[in-house]
Structure formats: C-alpha cells, structure tokens
Amino acid sequence: AWGGAKLLRTPPHPTPTPHTHRSIPLLFPFPAQISKTYGPVFTIYLGSLRVVVLCGYETVKAALVDQLPGRGGSLFPVYPGLFFSNGETWSQLRRFSLSTLRNFGMGKRSIEERIQEEAQCLLEEFRKTKGSPFDPTFFLRRSVSNIVCFVVFGERFDYDDAEFQTLLRLLNENSTPTACSLSGPQLYGLFPHLMKHLPGPHNKLFENFEEQKRYVAEMVQKHEATLEPASPKDYIDAFLIRMQQEKGNPRTIFHQENLLVSALDLFFAGTETISNSLKYGLLIFLKYPCVTRTMQEELDRVVGRDRVPSMEDRMRMPYTDAVIQEIQRFIDITPVGVPHSVTQDTHFRGFTIPKGTTVFPVLGSVLHDPTQFQEPENFDPGNFLDESGGFKKNVAFMPFSAGKRACPGEGLARMELFLFFTTLLQTFTLSSPANQELDVTPEYSGFGKVPPLLLGSGSILI
Ligand code: HEM
Numbered sequence: 306a307w308g309g310a311k312l313l314r315t316p317p318h319p320t321p322t323p324h325t326h327r328s329i330p331l332l333f334p335f336p337a338q339i340s341k342t343y344g345p346v347f348t349i350y351l352g353s354l355r356v357v358v359l360c361g362y363e364t365v366k367a368a369l370v371d372q373l374p375g376r377g378g379s380l381f382p383v384y385p386g387l388f389f390s391n392g393e394t395w396s397q398l399r400r401f402s403l404s405t406l407r408n409f410g411m412g413k414r415s416i417e418e419r420i421q422e423e424a425q426c427l428l429e430e431f432r433k434t435k436g437s438p439f440d441p442t443f444f445l446r447r448s449v450s451n452i453v454c455f456v457v458f459g460e461r462f463d464y465d466d467a468e469f470q471t472l473l474r475l476l477n478e479n480s481t482p483t484a485c486s487l488s489g490p491q492l493y494g495l496f497p498h499l500m501k502h503l504p505g506p507h508n509k510l511f512e513n514f515e516e517q518k519r520y521v522a523e524m525v526q527k528h529e530a531t532l533e534p535a536s537p538k539d540y541i542d543a544f545l546i547r548m549q550q551e552k553g554n555p556r557t558i559f560h561q562e563n564l565l566v567s568a569l570d571l572f573f574a575g576t577e578t579i580s581n582s583l584k585y586g587l588l589i590f591l592k593y594p595c596v597t598r599t600m601q602e603e604l605d606r607v608v609g610r611d612r613v614p615s616m617e618d619r620m621r622m623p624y625t626d627a628v629i630q631e632i633q634r635f636i637d638i639t640p641v642g643v644p645h646s647v648t649q650d651t652h653f654r655g656f657t658i659p660k661g662t663t664v665f666p667v668l669g670s671v672l673h674d675p676t677q678f679q680e681p682e683n684f685d686p687g688n689f690l691d692e693s694g695g696f697k698k699n700v701a702f703m704p705f706s707a708g709k710r711a712c713p714g715e716g717l718a719r720m721e722l723f724l725f726f727t728t729l730l731q732t733f734t735l736s737s738p739a740n741q742e743l744d745v746t747p748e749y750s751g752f753g754k755v756p757p758l759l760l761g762s763g764s765i766l767i
Pocket residue numbers: 376387388389399453570571574575576578579582638639642643645668704705706707709710711712713714715717718
C-alpha cells in the first residue's frame with residue numbers, strides 16, 4: 306500500500322505515550338494508512354524526500370510553539386498570499402491581516418451584529434422549506450461565506466446572486482476529496498513544470514483558483530474606483546492603501562498578487578471550516594437529542610424567545626459553550642493539521658530535522674489524546690464541564706492549532722459558531738427520519754474532514 310515509500314521509526318522518545326495507537330490517514334498520491342504505534346515523532350521517506358509527522362498533545366504543542374514557524378517545506382510549493390508563504394512575506398502579511406481584521410470588526414460589536422443579521426437570513430431560508438427534508442449544505446455555506454465577504458469585500462451577497470454562486474461553486478469544487486487530496490499540490494510542488502502539462506484533478510484545482518483570482522481582481526478594480534484613503538471599509542481597501550504607501554519600494558510585499566491570494570485565503574479559510582463545523586454540529590444535534598434538549602433549556606433560561614442570542618450570553622451558557630467545543634474536538638476538521646516546515650536545521654526530541662523538511666502536526670492526535678480526554682472517541686460535552694456544571698478549559702483543545710501560525714480567524718470562527726448554532730436552536734427543533742441511526746463518521750477530504758452526506762443517511766426535517 307505504500308507505493309515505494311518507507312516508514313522509519315525515529316529514535317524512541319524517552320516517555321512514549323499511548324495516544325499514537327490512533328490511525329492517521331494521510332492522503333498521499335498513493336493509498337497510505339499509518340495505523341500502528343510508531344511513537345510521537347516519526348519520519349516518512351518518499352524516495353529521498355523526508356516528511357516528519359508529530360503526534361500527541363505534548364509533542365505537537367512543544368513543536369508548534371517553539372519550532373515550526375514555516376509553511377510547506379520540501380513537499381509543497383511556497384506560494385504568494387498569507388496561507389502558503391514564508392519568511393518576510395508571511396510575517397508582514399500576517400501582521401497586516403491580523404490588525405486589519407481586528408479593525409474591521411473581528412472581536413468587535415459590528416461583526417457580531419452582521420452575524421446576527423445573517424443568522425436571521427439563514428432562518429428565513431430554512432423556513433422556506435416548510436418542514437420538508439432538505440440538505441443544509443448550501444444554505445450554511447452561503448450564510449457563513451457572507452460574513453467573510455463582508456470583512457474582505459465590504460458587502461454581503463444575495464443568496465441567488467449569480468457571481469456569488471459561481472465563487473461558491475469554485476470553492477466547493479476545490480474542496481472535494483479528489484480535487485484537494487494532497488496528491489495534486491504535492492506532485493505539483495515536486496514537479497511543477499511537468500505537472501503543468503499532465504492531465505489530472507490538480508489542473509482543475511489550479512484552473513478554479515485562477516478563475517477565483519480573476520473574480521477578486523474585478524472586485525479590486527471596483528474598489529480602486531471608489532477608494533477613500535481616509536476611510537477604508539474592508540480588507541481590500543486597506544491593502545490598496547498600503548500598496549499606495551509602499552509604491553516607491555521595489556522590495557515591497559504589498560503588491561497585486563499578494564492582495565488577490567491573501568483575499569482568497571481568507572475567503573477559503575473562513576468559509577469551508579465554519580460551514581462544515583455547523584453542518585456537522587446539526588448532525589450531532591440529531592444524533593444526541595438529549596444534548597440538544599439541554600442546550601435548548603439553557604437557551605430558554607438565559608436568552609428566552611423574544612430577542613436574538615448575543616456573545617454576552619455565552620458566559621452564562623456553560624453547557625452550550627461546552628457542547629460547541631466538544632463538537633469541534635470530536636469532528637476534528639483538520640485532522641493532520643496544515644503542513645509546516647522548519648526554517649533551519651532543528652533539534653527536536655533527540656534528533657535533527659533538516660532545514661526545509663515538511664512537518665505535519667497531527668491535530669487529530671491532540672484532540673483525541675487519551676492522556677488529555679477520557680474516552681476521546683466518544684462525543685461527550687463533559688470533557689469541558691466541571692463537577693458543578695461550569696465551563697472547564699482543556700489545554701489540548703487545539704482545533705485552531707497553536708504557535709506563530711495558529712489560525713488568525715479563531716475569534717471570528719468562535720463567534721460565528723456560537724451565534725449560528727444558538728439562533729438555529731432557539732427557533733427550530735431538528736428531526737430526521739434516520740435520527741439515532743445517523744452515521745456521524747466523517748469523510749476525509751484532502752487536508753480536512755467533512756461530515757457524511759446528510760441526505761445519504763436521512764435528511765433534516767425542520
Ligand atoms: C472552525 C473554523 C476554523 C478552524 C477549525 C480553523 C483552523 C485552522 C488551522 C488548523 C490552521 C493551520 C494553523 C497552522 O498552520 O498550524 C488555520 C490557519 C489559517 N486560518 Fe483558520 N480555521 C477556522 C476559521 C478561519 C477563519 C474564519 C479565517 C479567516 C477569517 C481563517 C483564516 C486562516 C488563515 C489565513 C490561516 C493561515 C495562517 C498562517 O499561515 O499564518 N480561519 N486555521
């Protein structure tokens with residue numbers, strides 16, 4: 306099954322932990338399933354190329370916090386934009402993006418109001434189905450995407466807007482298991498010139514990406530025409546202003562290509578992650594009606610039915626808070642993490658990782674580490690509740706990763722999950738013909754996991 310790849314165990318860690326018994330499916334260009342105990346750090350050789358895989362809370366946390374500032378490495382091409390860049394380009398884009406996102410509402414009241422309004426639009430769409438079974442995938446994706454559109458493009462789109470539909474279709478196509486399995490980008494990284502001329506799903510991925518870039522380029526043109534340097538209204542405006550300020554600097558990283566790709570990075574990273582989490586959450590609400598009922602009782606007690614939920618309510622809703630964190634832990638949507646790299650020869654846990662090596666911090670092994678969670682394979686909000694029913698933190702709750710490259714959208718994501726989930730449960734009771742027989746086993750999709758198709762196992766009836 307390894308197609309010529311060799312798996313070598315690294316020198317044993319002095320205190321091996323049991324978490325490595327989990328199987329870790331990596332989507333390599335050939336079927337590969339690592340399902341034995343290999344220790345918290347192990348190395349895969351693909352021909353002469355080396356990939357290091359890290360498992361378990363202690364190991365992943367230690368590496369992410371101090372040792373892994375780079376992205377990609379030997380297996381992946383460095384690319385413009387925020388997500389796949391390194392060095393000076395990345396650090397400047399990251400600083401700029403974080404402060405701009407903060408200025409345009411991340412963690413602020415204005416974005417909270419925007420999410421509350423969008424959640425009401427979502428309710429309207431759900432109501433239109435008049436209780437007949439439906440698949441919520443596109444409803445959720447459109448609503449969630451509109452939040453990040455507001456931040457990046459300064460506007461929300463009508464759900465049936467043709468351009469919006471196209472953008473979401475391209476995003477969806479690039480999220481399917483075939484299109485974004487690691488094989489495409491990986492082989493492209495290894496043999497970029499050859500791959501450009503070969504047929505395969507990777508071509509669709511790059512074609513779609515170019516089409517998305519053309520779309521954002523048109524948006525940028527419209528922004529240029531209306532730009533008011535004293536009052537930027539969104540991420541694109543802020544970037545254009547910075548481009549103007551740095552016009553005379555030949556080494557500036559604030560140029561058109563970085564603008565287009567960074568805008569798309571935010572759009573992509575801010576849409577699929579949250580809409581898949583919401584969709585998966587609905588499935589879990591159906592599967593565990595007791596949990597859903599307890600959440601709804603808490604909602605009735607704290608918020609009632611006469612006003613919409615707000616972020617202030619969260620502090621008084623420990624059970625809801627715990628359920629949402631447990632959903633994120635249980636579903637583990639980026640199971641193998643996002644590939645990092647070491648930017649210099651690095652000594653870690655008794656051996657050397659050469660500069661440029663690709664390193665996978667396996668977040669799934671942290672979120673399911675039995676040294677941190679009792680019965681990690683079961684869904685149990687008790688993982689985040691203390692004996693008196695108060696909210697309890699767990700250091701191994703790391704769905705957004707940790708360290709210098711940790712997700713910059715965490716604040717926004719947590720706000721969206723809380724407001725969308727509570728607004729839906731305040732208004733609707735979910736049911737499905739399949740109910741407790743529902744299969745909640747996730748499907749793998751490239752770097753991520755996605756919920757099983759609801760329609761395949763029974764639809765949602767509202
Ligand atoms: C449930 C929602 C989300 C989850 C679980 C999630 C998870 C992650 C993870 C695991 C990473 C990789 C961190 C690493 O390299 O170690 C990441 C990176 C990133 N995320 Fe998120 N994310 C979510 C939502 C968002 C949102 C809403 C945005 C933007 C508005 C966003 C923007 C990004 C960006 C730009 C990066 C790359 C950061 C860098 O390389 O410096 N994410 N996210």
